[in-house]
Amino acid sequence: MPIAAEDLLHPTPSGLYCPEGNFFVDPHRPVERAVITHGHADHARPGHAHVLATPETLGLMQIRYGDGAGGRLQALPYGEALNINGVRLRLTPAGHVLGSAQAVIEHGGTRIVVSGDYKRRRDPTCTGFEPVACDVFITEATFALPVFRHPDDADEVARLLASVATFPGRTHLVGAYALGKAQRLIALLRAAGWDKPVWLHGAAVKLTDWYRAQGIGLGDVRPVTAADKGDLAGGIVVAPPSALADRWSRRLSDPVTCFASGWMRVRARARQRGVELPLVISDHADWDELTRTVAEIAPGELWVTHGRDDALIHWAHAQGIPARPLALVGRGEDNDDG
Ligand SMILES: [Zn+2]
Numbered sequence: 001m002p003i004a005a006e007d008l009l010h011p012t013p014s015g016l017y018c019p020e021g022n023f024f025v026d027p028h029r030p031v032e033r034a035v036i037t038h039g040h041a042d043h044a045r046p047g048h049a050h051v052l053a054t055p056e057t058l059g060l061m062q063i064r065y066g067d068g069a070g071g072r073l074q075a076l077p078y079g080e081a082l083n084i085n086g087v088r089l090r091l092t093p094a095g096h097v098l099g100s101a102q103a104v105i106e107h108g109g110t111r112i113v114v115s116g117d118y119k120r121r122r123d124p125t126c127t128g129f130e131p132v133a134c135d136v137f138i139t140e141a142t143f144a145l146p147v148f149r150h151p152d153d154a155d156e157v158a159r160l161l162a163s164v165a166t167f168p169g170r171t172h173l174v175g176a177y178a179l180g181k182a183q184r185l186i187a188l189l190r191a192a193g194w195d196k197p198v199w200l201h202g203a204a205v206k207l208t209d210w211y212r213a214q215g216i217g218l219g220d221v222r223p224v225t226a227a228d229k230g231d232l233a234g235g236i237v238v239a240p241p242s243a244l245a246d247r248w249s250r251r252l253s254d255p256v257t258c259f260a261s262g263w264m265r266v267r268a269r270a271r272q273r274g275v276e277l278p279l280v281i282s283d284h285a286d287w288d289e290l291t292r293t294v295a296e297i298a299p300g301e302l303w304v305t306h307g308r309d310d311a312l313i314h315w316a317h318a319q320g321i322p323a324r325p326l327a328l329v330g331r332g333e334d335n336d337d338g
């Protein structure tokens with residue numbers, strides 16, 4: 001008889017735990033052995049004794065945490081399998097940010113896939129999501145409401161460039177989460193034909209340099225400190241969302257405040273943050289991507305980690321797929337990662 005899924009992996013106060021393999025996936029607190037799906041702070045926390053992740057995620061953790069990235073770091077490239085105390089583990093692309101992975105955990109005839117965060121649309125800065133058949137699929141639910149349907153990202157970037165053309169004297173200041181969204185936005189601007197420099201806030205420079213070191217082409221990207229005011233009139237500045245409102249932005253030339261996030265679908269959020277040009281560009285699956293992914297994988301069971309779990313669980317039940325919430329502590333706390 002195959003091992004029960006709950007015995008192979010279950011939630012604990014520290015996070016999802018695999019007792020047979022004695023490891024946690026994206027633990028919330030420091031643990032002995034952690035498997036990390038990707039570099040965002042609500043998944044990759046500092047201070048674990050042993051960290052297993054893709055080489056890219058380990059690199060990003062070292063940039064963010066330095067020595068706190070973990071006692072021992074072990075790289076597991078996509079597709080290579082590892083045996084941990086009899087449990088087979090491999091990492092497969094999640095399409096969320098550079099190095100993001102799903103953890104495929106197999107033991108005693110049962111396979112569980114922990115997707116971390118994911119999206120299905122093409123992203124020039126990371127490897128696309130690969131569906132894996134499984135007994136239990138563990139999904140996020142950040143945008144799991146039918147109201148969340150992300151538009152084509154090329155159309156959103158076209159709106160940004162149209163605004164730049166309309167206001168040639170103004171600086172377009174675009175808030176974009178420093179890990180993943182900032183680099184993807186720059187890549188999308190290049191794909192849309194923007195060949196002028198993209199100016200970068202200091203907080204995103206190291207991460208962006210890391211992307212380039214991995215061979216992700218981003219063109220002419222310069223720190224905003226290297227610009228004079230004349231450069232910035234008519235220019236595009238990418239900054240972490242937290243920088244939009246602070247005094248830092250006052251030195252820009254009559255800025256148009258923009259924000260690239262799935263949350264920009266909610267007009268009240270854009271208004272609250274003083275965003276003049278909301279751009280609905282998300283690194284998370286929208287409602288259609290979530291339901292399409294679950295239908296495609298057709299798991300024996302669906303477990304939902306964080307976000308709007310009710311609607312997705314209701315939908316799964318209607319499809320005849322048993323589903324339940326996991327309500328993991330500490331997940332999705334940083335709303336800017338949208
Ligand atoms: Zn994430």
Ligand SMILES: [Zn+2]
Pocket residue numbers: 040042043117331332337
């Ligand atoms: Zn997350």
